[in-house]
Amino acid sequence: MMYSISSYGRMILDQPRMDAYLQAFRHSIQPGAVVIDIGTGTGIHALMACQLGASKVYAIEPATAIHLAKQIAAANGYSDRIEFIQGISTKLTLPEQADVIISDLHGVMPWFAQHIPSLVDARQRLLKPGGILLPQKDTLWGGVVTAPELYQSYASPWNDAPYGFDLSAGLKVELNTWGRGRAHLEQFLTNPVQWAEVDYRTVEEPNLKAQVSWTVDRPGLAHGYMLWFDTLVTDGVPLTSAPYAPEIAYGSAFFPFLEPVDLQVGDRIELDIRADLISQDYMWTWHTQVTRSGLAQPLAEFKQSNFFSQTLDPQKLRKRVPSYVPSLSEDGQVDCSILQAMTQQLTVEQIAQKVAAQFPAQFPQGQDALDRVRDLAQIYG
Ligand SMILES: C[S@@+](CC[C@H](N)C(=O)[O-])C[C@H]1O[C@@H](n2cnc3c(N)ncnc32)[C@H](O)[C@@H]1O
Structure with missing residues (x-):
C-alpha cells in the first residue's frame, strides 16, 4: 500500500495517536537506546526517539517518502543518529538488535497487509531479549448498530434504480465490502463486546478466526457491525479507534448486513468472523445468524466475504489455478x-x-x- 504525503501529514496531525506514541516513547526510550522505527514514513517517530536521547535509530521504509524523511532529519540536526534504510523490515538484516522497536503499521483493523507477520519477524530477529515493542497489544471491540444513512450510502446506487435502470446486480458486490464508518453510542442496539486480542509480544498467527455474540438491549433496525480496536501502546497508554470517540487516522470499521434486520430486545446475534492473509492482503469472511426465542428458524442468516466484493475476471481467475500452464504474452x-x-x-x-x-x-x-x-x-x- 502506497501512502501519499498528505496521508503521512494526516497521521502527523492525528493528535490522540501522536500524543499516545510520544507518551509511550517517554516511558520506554532511555538515553543511549538503540531504536528501530519500522515504517518510518516521513520520519516523525525517529525524530522523537532522537529527541528523547536514542543514540541510534534505524528508520526503515520501502516508500520513496524516506528521501523526504532524510531531508527532514537533516533539517532537525539528527542525520548522524538516524540511519535510513529503504526496504521492508522482513527482508533486512541489521548490525545490532534494538532496545525498542516502534511501528505503526495498522489499517482500520490490525489484520492489514503484512502488519502482523512484520511484527512477529521484528520481535524474533531485530529486538534484544527483554527489549520493548511499541505498540504492545490491540483489543478488538464491536457492536450491532442502526446506521440507516451509512447503509444507504452503500445500497442506494444499486437499490434505488437511478435514472430508471436496474443496477441491483451491484448490491451483493457492495454489501460484501466493509469500509470505514462512524456511529454515535445511541446507534448501538447492543453493548460493545470484546471479540479478539492481538498481543504483539507473543502473537505468531497472522490470521483471525473469532466468534462473538450479542443480545439486543435496544430495539431497532440493524444495519451491521461497528468494529474497532483499543491499542495499548505501552502500559498505561491507551489509544482507541472507537466510532464514538474522537476520530483517529485509522477510523473504525462498518461491516454491513446483506439486508437490514428489525431487532427486538432479547434477540441474539452470532458472528463468525475470519481474516485470512492471502499474498499481500486479507480475505475477510463474516457469517451472521440472528435468532429470536420462540422462533424455530433463524430470523436472518448472512454469509458474506470481501471475496464477493471483487468484480472477478474469469480469465484472470483461470490463470491462478495451480494446473494452469502459462506462456508469455x-x-x-x-x-x-x-x-x-x-x-x-x-x-x-x-x-x-x-x-x-x-x-x-x-x-x-x-x-x-x-x-x-x-x-x-x-x-x-
Ligand atoms: C501508517 S504509516 C506510519 C508512518 C509513520 N511511522 C507515522 O507514524 O507517521 C506506515 C508505514 O509503514 C510502512 N511499512 C509497512 N510495513 C513495513 C515493513 N514491514 N517494513 C518497513 N516499512 C513498512 C508503510 O510503507 C508506511 O509508510
Whole structure:
C-alpha cells in the first residue's frame, strides 16, 4: 500500500495517536537506546526517539517518502543518529538488535497487509531479549448498530434504480465490502463486546478466526457491525479507534448486513468472523445468524466475504489455478527481453534501442521503449 504525503501529514496531525506514541516513547526510550522505527514514513517517530536521547535509530521504509524523511532529519540536526534504510523490515538484516522497536503499521483493523507477520519477524530477529515493542497489544471491540444513512450510502446506487435502470446486480458486490464508518453510542442496539486480542509480544498467527455474540438491549433496525480496536501502546497508554470517540487516522470499521434486520430486545446475534492473509492482503469472511426465542428458524442468516466484493475476471481467475500452464504474452516477451538485457551491463538507452529493434510493432516511438526500460530498471535494477 502506497501512502501519499498528505496521508503521512494526516497521521502527523492525528493528535490522540501522536500524543499516545510520544507518551509511550517517554516511558520506554532511555538515553543511549538503540531504536528501530519500522515504517518510518516521513520520519516523525525517529525524530522523537532522537529527541528523547536514542543514540541510534534505524528508520526503515520501502516508500520513496524516506528521501523526504532524510531531508527532514537533516533539517532537525539528527542525520548522524538516524540511519535510513529503504526496504521492508522482513527482508533486512541489521548490525545490532534494538532496545525498542516502534511501528505503526495498522489499517482500520490490525489484520492489514503484512502488519502482523512484520511484527512477529521484528520481535524474533531485530529486538534484544527483554527489549520493548511499541505498540504492545490491540483489543478488538464491536457492536450491532442502526446506521440507516451509512447503509444507504452503500445500497442506494444499486437499490434505488437511478435514472430508471436496474443496477441491483451491484448490491451483493457492495454489501460484501466493509469500509470505514462512524456511529454515535445511541446507534448501538447492543453493548460493545470484546471479540479478539492481538498481543504483539507473543502473537505468531497472522490470521483471525473469532466468534462473538450479542443480545439486543435496544430495539431497532440493524444495519451491521461497528468494529474497532483499543491499542495499548505501552502500559498505561491507551489509544482507541472507537466510532464514538474522537476520530483517529485509522477510523473504525462498518461491516454491513446483506439486508437490514428489525431487532427486538432479547434477540441474539452470532458472528463468525475470519481474516485470512492471502499474498499481500486479507480475505475477510463474516457469517451472521440472528435468532429470536420462540422462533424455530433463524430470523436472518448472512454469509458474506470481501471475496464477493471483487468484480472477478474469469480469465484472470483461470490463470491462478495451480494446473494452469502459462506462456508469455507479447508484453511478457518484451519484459523478459529487457530483464535479460539488464544482466549484460548495458545502459538503459542501449537496452531501449535493443528492444525497440527486436519489437518494432510494440515500440513505433523510441521514447516508449525508453520509458518501459526505465520502469523495469527502477523496479528490478
Ligand atoms: C501508517 S504509516 C506510519 C508512518 C509513520 N511511522 C507515522 O507514524 O507517521 C506506515 C508505514 O509503514 C510502512 N511499512 C509497512 N510495513 C513495513 C515493513 N514491514 N517494513 C518497513 N516499512 C513498512 C508503510 O510503507 C508506511 O509508510
